[in-house]
Amino acid sequence: MKLWYSYLKELKLSSKGFYFYIEIIMTLIILVLLLFVIPENYSPTEEEYLSLDLPKAVEEYYLDEMLEEDLDGKVEKVELELDDEVIVADLYETEGQEIYIIKDKEDLIGLTKADRPRIGALISMDSETGGIKYDYYIQGYESDRMKNLYRIINNENIEGIIADAEGIEVKELQVGYEQLNTRQNSVPALITFNGSLMGMFIIAAYIFLDKQEGVIKAYAVTASKVWHYLMSKVLTLVTVTIITTMMIVIPVMRTQPAYWALLILLITSAFFSSSLGLLISGFFDNMTQSFGVIYVFMMLFMLPAISYFIPSWSPGWMQAIPIYYLILAFKETILVNGDMQFVMLVSLGFLLGGGILFLLANNKFKKNLAI
Amino acid sequence: MKRILVIFARDLKVNIREFLTLYIILVPVIFGIAINLIAPSVNDTTVNLALIENENVEMQEYLEDFAKVSLYEDEEALEERVARRDEVFAYVPDGDTYYILAQGNETEQMTDIVAFILAAYEDGATLSNSTAEIHEFGEVVSPIKKLLVNIFMMFSAILGGMLIAINIIEEKVDKTIRAVHLTPISKTGYIFGKSLIGAFIPLYGSVCMLLITGFSDINWLQMMVIVVVSMVISILFGFIQGINNSSVMDAAGSVKMLFLPLAGSVAVAELLSDKWQWVVYWSPFYWTYKGIEKILTYQAEWKEIFIYSGIVVLISIIIYILLMPRIRKGLS
Numbered sequence: 211m212k213l214w215y216s217y218l219k220e221l222k223l224s225s226k227g228f229y230f231y232i233e234i235i236m237t238l239i240i241l242v243l244l245l246f247v248i249p250e251n252y253s254p255t256e257e258e259y260l261s262l263d264l265p266k267a268v269e270e271y272y273l274d275e276m277l278e279e280d281l282d283g284k285v286e287k288v289e290l291e292l293d294d295e296v297i298v299a300d301l302y303e304t305e306g307q308e309i310y311i312i313k314d315k316e317d318l319i320g321l322t323k324a325d326r327p328r329i330g331a332l333i334s335m336d337s338e339t340g341g342i343k344y345d346y347y348i349q350g351y352e353s354d355r356m357k358n359l360y361r362i363i364n365n366e367n368i369e370g371i372i373a374d375a376e377g378i379e380v381k382e383l384q385v386g387y388e389q390l391n392t393r394q395n396s397v398p399a400l401i402t403f404n405g406s407l408m409g410m411f412i413i414a415a416y417i418f419l420d421k422q423e424g425v426i427k428a429y430a431v432t433a434s435k436v437w438h439y440l441m442s443k444v445l446t447l448v449t450v451t452i453i454t455t456m457m458i459v460i461p462v463m464r465t466q467p468a469y470w471a472l473l474i475l476l477i478t479s480a481f482f483s484s485s486l487g488l489l490i491s492g493f494f495d496n497m498t499q500s501f502g503v504i505y506v507f508m509m510l511f512m513l514p515a516i517s518y519f520i521p522s523w524s525p526g527w528m529q530a531i532p533i534y535y536l537i538l539a540f541k542e543t544i545l546v547n548g549d550m551q552f553v554m555l556v557s558l559g560f561l562l563g564g565g566i567l568f569l570l571a572n573n574k575f576k577k578n579l580a581i
Numbered sequence: 582m583k584r585i586l587v588i589f590a591r592d593l594k595v596n597i598r599e600f601l602t603l604y605i606i607l608v609p610v611i612f613g614i615a616i617n618l619i620a621p622s623v624n625d626t627t628v629n630l631a632l633i634e635n636e637n638v639e640m641q642e643y644l645e646d647f648a649k650v651s652l653y654e655d656e657e658a659l660e661e662r663v664a665r666r667d668e669v670f671a672y673v674p675d676g677d678t679y680y681i682l683a684q685g686n687e688t689e690q691m692t693d694i695v696a697f698i699l700a701a702y703e704d705g706a707t708l709s710n711s712t713a714e715i716h717e718f719g720e721v722v723s724p725i726k727k728l729l730v731n732i733f734m735m736f737s738a739i740l741g742g743m744l745i746a747i748n749i750i751e752e753k754v755d756k757t758i759r760a761v762h763l764t765p766i767s768k769t770g771y772i773f774g775k776s777l778i779g780a781f782i783p784l785y786g787s788v789c790m791l792l793i794t795g796f797s798d799i800n801w802l803q804m805m806v807i808v809v810v811s812m813v814i815s816i817l818f819g820f821i822q823g824i825n826n827s828s829v830m831d832a833a834g835s836v837k838m839l840f841l842p843l844a845g846s847v848a849v850a851e852l853l854s855d856k857w858q859w860v861v862y863w864s865p866f867y868w869t870y871k872g873i874e875k876i877l878t879y880q881a882e883w884k885e886i887f888i889y890s891g892i893v894v895l896i897s898i899i900i901y902i903l904l905m906p907r908i909r910k911g912l913s
Contacts, residue, residue, distance in 0.1 A: 384685035
């Protein structure tokens with residue numbers, strides 16, 4: 211009961227603070243970005259610089275094929291700049307690609323070096339085999355595997371390989387998986403950082419504020435227990451996290467998420483990060499001192515976002531950071547038919563981890579007060 | 582000038598006694614080393630394949646030219662590996678041929694590449710009968726490394742601003758800020774003095790980071806121009822937050838808002854095509870990002886650096902003029 215009153219009091223106090231409104235404004239900005247700026251389906255446009263050195267008939271055939279795929283069916287003349295010289299190129303815009311046809315081979319090489327398109331290539335006839343030959347111009351930092359892929363994609367028997375590749379059976383462990391669109395896909399990463407992780411930072415600021423004002427010492431002489439005080443702070447943070455996260459998730463995802471699972475995950479993960487913030491703040495006297503440590507944790511916790519967006523890059527050490535699983539679990543909660551067992555497992559992990567951190571923080575604060 | 586330096590020296594002393602020793606010395610070094618470790622491994626990522634050990638050694642050797650290959654005992658182990666949350670495909674033997682085992686959440690494009698590699702192997706396509714020739718320009722630093730270094734440098738600038746805000750608020754709490762009025766130093770002098778510590782961190786952090794990540798041969802003068810100019814905006818923001826807020830929490834919350842334009846500017850610069858770049862023209866981070874990027878790719882011309890830094894300075898002046906009354910009010 212006492213805990214409940216402390217919690218209500220904290221909540222009331224924080225809702226009067228300037229900070230509370232910053233959180234709300236920040237959430238609204240993220241929401242506006244999600245709804246109006248981040249496109250629903252975004253595929254990055256990749257630039258390709260090509261130069262054709264082919265017999266007239268082959269070249270015309272090639273260009274006609276490209277024109278058919280062009281979004282507006284028109285070739286655009288564009289001016290590219292190289293060492294203060296203007297080079298006119300033909301631009302074909304297809305789905306996800308901007309292909310620039312550059313007449314002169316030397317210009318192609320110069321422009322590829324300067325502008326760094328994804329691919330710069332010269333397509334010509336091979337006098338020995340009579341087939342088509344591709345000369346790729348690349349920057350050099352591409353890995354050997356990538357270079358080998360470029361080579362193998364252009365093979366004498368290319369048509370046969372493509373036909374065979376289409377015939378290969380692909381078995382999927384999870385059937386009926388629906389991909390999230392770009393906008394939805396950015397939600398898990400955003401709510402992880404705006405909600406769950408910021409709790410760590412904010413709770414530390416909260417504690418130092420109270421330390422300055424002597425609130426913590428005052429607590430020592432009341433009938434309330436220290437853990438009540440700490441828990442009421444944690445619960446306030448958890449509440450703010452739930453409000454701000456739901457403000458983002460509901461308008462963007464509507465009825466698709468499993469809200470009950472999302473709620474459980476939010477509560478446990480916010481509990482974890484604010485307990486960590488509590489523990490860190492127990493070791494320092496003011497914000498300036500603890501700032502470095504909190505900052506290092508925040509940077510470390512942000513790293514798994516790279517793996518989230520580039521799933522083929524998830525090294526072992528990355529999978530040792532708990533936040534890696536948090537982002538993935540948030541994703542499961544908003545997916546159609548998400549893996550709820552995984553979400554519950556992650557929630558349990560954060561609950562246990564948070565519990566241990568909270569106990570440690572409680573001990574630390576008790577000791578501090580005893581001195 | 583001397584008095585300004587005295588304030589700076591005092592800030593430095595106070596901060597070093599506290600956390601700053603840890604932060605200043607270690608963090609850029611740690612992140613520098615981390616970037617050196619992470620960048621090549623991200624760059625090397627094509628596809629990840631899982632195979633059964635010793636089932637087909639020749640195939641395993643073939644595939645290693647194109648993908649990261651890991652080996653497992655039997656089909657069950659393969660299935661367990663594919664089911665994990667990262668992106669790994671398996672080639673599972675099925676009579677004379679193979680099928681692909683996927684988790685089901687991979688993109689179509691990735692699955693196509695995996696199927697193509699398998700078909701290329703089965704059809705006996707080799708690198709020697711390729712119709713493509715590769716010419717390299719000899720560039721060795723990957724774009725991902727530049728991106729990470731660039732973002733870190735901008736982060737340090739924000740951190741500088743945050744530190745100024747926290748410093749000022751602590752002065753306020755200790756009531757030392759009022760005492761300044763009784764000393765011979767002017768208000769402007771005080772502002773400069775307080776800002777120096779915030780300028781010191783990004784400068785040190787950037788130089789340290791650039792040296793560790795191997796960018797020691799860039800045009801340092803150009804880089805310093807951009808770094809100094811980019812600091813102005815965060816310092817200004819940090820100072821305003823420090824003056825107008827009474828608790829560390831409020832300031833921390835509002836500095837948090839600086840992260841948004843930073844992340845947005847980088848995302849637009851990297852992901853959107855040229856015709857959408859104007860969306861973030863208002864953001865000083867966008868111009869800083871572009872400037873640093875040009876310098877890191879050794880392509881920056883002085884003309885561009887002056888234009889970019891000029892725009893950042895102009896935006897800073899506009900913000901300063903708009904917020905001037907609040908600064909005066911906060912200081913009095």
